[in-house]
Amino acid sequence: MSVQKRRSPVKTSRSSLLALAAAASAFAGEASAQTTSAAPASEPTALPPLEVTTANKQKKKAKASAKKVTAGATQSAAADASAGGGASAQGETKPGLNLDAPAGTGSRLGLSPLETPASVEVIPGDTVRDRGQTSVNQAVTQNAAGFTSTAAPGNGGSGLAARGFAGHGSVMQLYDGTRLYVGSGTVTFPFDTWSAERIEVLRGPASVLYGEGAVGGVINVVPKKPTDYFTHEAEVAVGTDATRRFGVGSGGPINDKLFYRFDASGIQSDGWLERESDFSSLALSGALTYRPTSDLNFTISHDHGDQSPLRYWGTPLINGTIPERLRDKNFNVRDSDVSYVDNWTQFKTEWSPTDWLEMRNVAYRLTSNRHWRNVESYAYQTSGPFAGRVLRSDYIEIFHDQEQIGNRFDATVRTPIGGGVKNELVVGFDVNSIDFLNRSNSPFAGTSSVDPFNPDPGWFGDKNNVPAVARVDSETFQHAFFAEDRLTLSKELTVVAGIRLDKVSLERADPNATPAPTYFEKDFSETSWRVGAVYTPVPGLAFYGQYATAVDPIGGALLSLSLTNSQYQLATSRQYEVGVKQSFWGGRGEWTLAAYDIEKNNILSRDPDNPTLTRQIGQQSSRGVEASLGLQLTDTLRYDGNVAVLEARFDEMIAAGGVDYTGNRPPNVPEQVVNSWLTWAFLPKWEAYAGVQWIGSVYNNDANTLKRPASTVVNMGLSYDVTDKSEIALRVFNVFDEKYATGGSSTEWQLAPPRSAELSYRIKY
Template sequence: MPSPQAFISSQASSPKRLLASALGLALLPIAAHAADADAPKEDQAKKLEGVKVDATTVNSTSPKFTAPLLDTPRAVTVIPQAIMQETGAVSLLDALRTVPGITFGAGEGGNPNGDRPFIRGFDSQSSLFIDGVRSSGSQSREVFDIEQIEVTKGPSSAYTGRGSAGGSVNLVTKAPKAQNFVTGSVGVGTDNYRRGTVDWNQAVNDDVAFRLNAMAHENDIPDRNGPDFSRWGIAPSVTFGMKSATSVTLSYYHLQSDDTPDSGLPYNNPFAATSPNAGLNGNGEPIKVPHDTYYGLLKRDFQKQKTDVGSIRLQHDFGGGWLLRNTTVYSRVTNDYIWTQPDDSQGNFLVNGGIWRRNNNRISAVTALTNQTDLTGEFETGAIKHSIATGIEIGNEKTHRSSYSVDPAVNAADTHNTGSIVNGACTRKYGIGAASNYWCTSVLNPNPNDPWSGLISGGLNPVRVTTDTRSAWAFDTATLSEQWLLNLGVRFDNFRTRSTSVTTATNAVATLKNDSNFWNYQAGVIYKPVSNGSIYLSYGTSSNPPGVDAGDGSDAIALSNADLKPETSRNLELGTKWDVLDNRVSLTAAVFRSEKTNARVALTGVRGGPMANVGEQRVDGIELGISGNITAQWQVFAGYTYLDSELVKASPAAPGDQGNQFPNTPKNSATLWTTYAITPALTIGGGAYYMDKVYGNTANTKWVPSYTRFDAMASYEINHNLTLQLNIQNLTNKYYFDKAYASHYATVAPGRSAILSANFKF
């Protein structure tokens, strides 16, 4: 195993300087602890980090939740930092793998290449939040500065505003604390895995604390023969007034990545009866080739992302349970990429053994300025106690996106860069390889190192989108008695979006707009048969206007939907929550129905054609969950979700879809992560993740098969300051797919990998 110094020296220049500086700063307080090295050791049973015999149940940080999660009538899953560390999660996708009922969608065309979770069958790309403030812009999110992740399920616009048809995800960042500590990790592994993190918290005095998180990371994607990840990040924050009634927290976050994206595999496409290849129909699953088959072009493909977020949070405690918070956040997110989509929509795979290296690309920059004020407090009206939360939000988001011109044709007769079945690159006129300038490659023997000499120029078809929101909300949990509670909530949103686009070829300018005002509601009744258990019945709604993504997601405003009303969803849920074993373990169960009653659907089969609010979608489901320490040695974090989805009323352009299953919605999914402390020093753990068959399209003709993946972990505490941790992910090297796109391809999940980390704390 390389030393930490060897690891640091191997990084790119920027990550190298970053991590070296961060570790250098971190070592300052470490020196102060050196004198304590010979102090008597604690009792071995008390040294077990993460193994607790007291209460371990967790709660949400959202001020809109006016009661503990036990008494909140919603299905909410909290992923603590300990679970992320034990499972070896380094991204949002890794972390959400531990929550059943969540899948990830792929990027293509109007869907940018970035985080795109589906919760209970509904696209939640535009329902991601950081510390309760909307996270705008397509991006792939890290977890090095994350304390916990909170997943709220079911239509929940009363809490989060536009979108949230299936739920929302809130990432809680690491804030300064009134104590001194340094933690971090240095890891190496297979597939050139190298990662270093540091988390330094310093109490400057009784009233001021500073915290710095930093990270550098790189790895190849296991068993994929080309794609890789490389990124670094830094997140400093400082709080003034730690012990005062009034405090101010200033924070900044920077993440920068330079990746080679994965191209995935094409579906073995079923062709329409009118297609010249109708007699060669495939079955709709991804083609069967070796796991490491990669159709990308390493000399052409790239993805560069940059995220900068600055925030100011002011907080004042009036006493008597009343707290006022004001948060101002400015962010800028850029996403710049060209990557290969292996396109077999023209039948090359079946006709002549070729794969068309279609390119997807985007140049986007999203800036957002948000000011959010929350007031929480308690009061009584007679015998009824009220816990309330009220707030207002003002936000502005601006998106500028364009695309690349990639190896354009030199004249009208030049079709080397198209995938036409009649005379395209993989058929008669142009062949596989140099004749098509490597736009076409072999199905069975692609060479990702093929040369590339095509001209690439940016600024094609620019689009500018401006989105303004004005919101206000109020929530109340009324304690009617020891057994009965009533939860009520309402939110109003004023949503305005404007889009101006230019078609480069004709200089034609199109201006679109959508103005929407919408109310959303949350209501729930909670019965507590005992103090540590609750049974609830809740109702909640959501609204999804055209342009909900502020111009950089999968639901942009377009000519076909500009004048439409927001889609509306509703959720009816019956659930129960129990904190058992001295509040060490949380048990949850829920049955629910989520409906979208005026979904936007196409009226014709023409892409970009008119749309109307006439669709209807429904999901009936069951969710079960368990988390906590069953004994002092045994920890479990697990869940199961059943989703019965149905397109109740399909598009008039595709009546045959009616009754079909939602895309990206498995009927059954289950996750399990468990650890057991064999000795005070040695802990072993393992994970199992099951996902049912998933369809990529509403016609249910493109799909990826079910899978079960296993992970393993072992950690050994050398001393109080240093623990070694070994993670083996995808233990059996399962060949499966973790993203399914509607038309062309599915993303291959990484193969087996092993990572050895040295986790330190002082």
């Protein structure tokens, strides 16, 4: 029997979507033209791990403040922040928490973290690069409070956990304020930090801003933008394991109306494992901004990413531990492959015809092509015919081909509403269409056994010659309407509220399902909202409270929603949060403190009266406290750090067979995370830094029978200013060679790299 896919509005919406994007951009340009014509022109302690990184230097603050940022560039930055992309002008962030920097991730009104009733952090790109954090995952987990990695080394390296919730279905990733939809639980772009102007982090539910899939938090990578002043930079580095990397970037005016930005970066390494350990990546980005008038910007940009990551899926446990002799072994096959190619193009229009009105439109297209061919499961055998050997299984080959086309439009109106009360309102819509094709050799048959201490890799085709065929062929059309309002009741008190209505239509076919092909359609409709207040009794000190709701997909990703899970609705959640933020000592110090309570309902659980039935009656919750501090102790000594302590549990969870997991902690969720960095400019032109990351123990499974111990990681660095515009730096990562795992299962752990070092030379002018 063949399955005929009924092409509903999802397919025909693509042309409508592109037409809508073009019309919105054309409308903004036309309206501006009319306006301007009328107007004048290791197995550690129970404490959480901290990773060390270099801090931005006082000299860099001086250089940043000396940069020429004109009124036009500043206006563009403010507009971009309120659009959700963060500030675009260079030099606006500084070492520390950046409580006064506009951050579009926490609000579409372009509020600073101090003005937002939520936990928002701004991580400067210079801080990330000074600390040698070359991946987005490193930058977030080593700098932001409470974030930890859940990513397998070979699976995109981008999964995160926050506030007790883990994975792409609960912690969302954005690029320049636009959401990247997840296909089968993998996000591979953006990955490199060289072109990042800043990384903005929002902790807690964010569905009111970005739709389903953000109960734990949001990460937004904001790229460097074209500027109307010249800036150029370059860096080369060499390190252990024959690691080489580079970065170049340039931006500035072409004429008085046209501005550019270009960045390129790459890395190549032989890797720390014995074989099949090499990895490489290349990232290219370019943007042009055309500013025909002071109130109108058109920006077109394109980003390209090409990755061949580490082809490592874990190290088998022997009697619950990993012997030192196994640390550098790779149990994958000789012809393993992991590759990702991502392309992102967007056209942005920003128009501010008056002081009280702003309009923005972003049209974009994203394509992702991914390939995996690996043996991914390893288990040491203590008995049977393979006793004393490692049994390998899951001979997996998967192809992902994904295209996402979308458009987002919003308008902000700032007007008084009487009695001196100020009001700011943003309204808009978001539409996108996604084609996703997953081809694989499922059900991933094939096994082999190898010597644990001298594994013979073999070839993939030795045990599995099954061709990859279409398993998921889905089309998703999503549209949303949103609004956010900020009411200034007095100089001290503001109220912020938002609402979003999401509608999703999904078609999925599995043309090669057995015993017969399958096809289904599913519609979702959800409303998310939040309301909060900020009280500022004195300048620089803000108390806030917030109530927010969110929704998450069942099974991790709507694009690959299974037929079984399609019968369920989205999981719902709510959060209460209170906190305080302060900038003090003339801006030399900043601190935040937040307490929250999150409850997630409608997760899958077995019926307690009939364990053979699965129902949406499960519940998961977390509550915790987070604190951050940035302090310039003296002109030469700086401290930055944060701590997150939480309690996460299943309030109601019954597994197959009636096994009750109620009261257990969800997997991959540590209950303590601490990051600390100390930077000391101990001599003229010299600076040293040290940092520690402590991560508490985590469970590998829902049953809480398998635990990975806590870890402590120390990083250190030393830099010397060769000239006022260049520096040489030596960095050592995992200084004490801690052996610790970043992920795992009941039979294997994914180990973090051992001690490594690099020497870099950077120039910026």
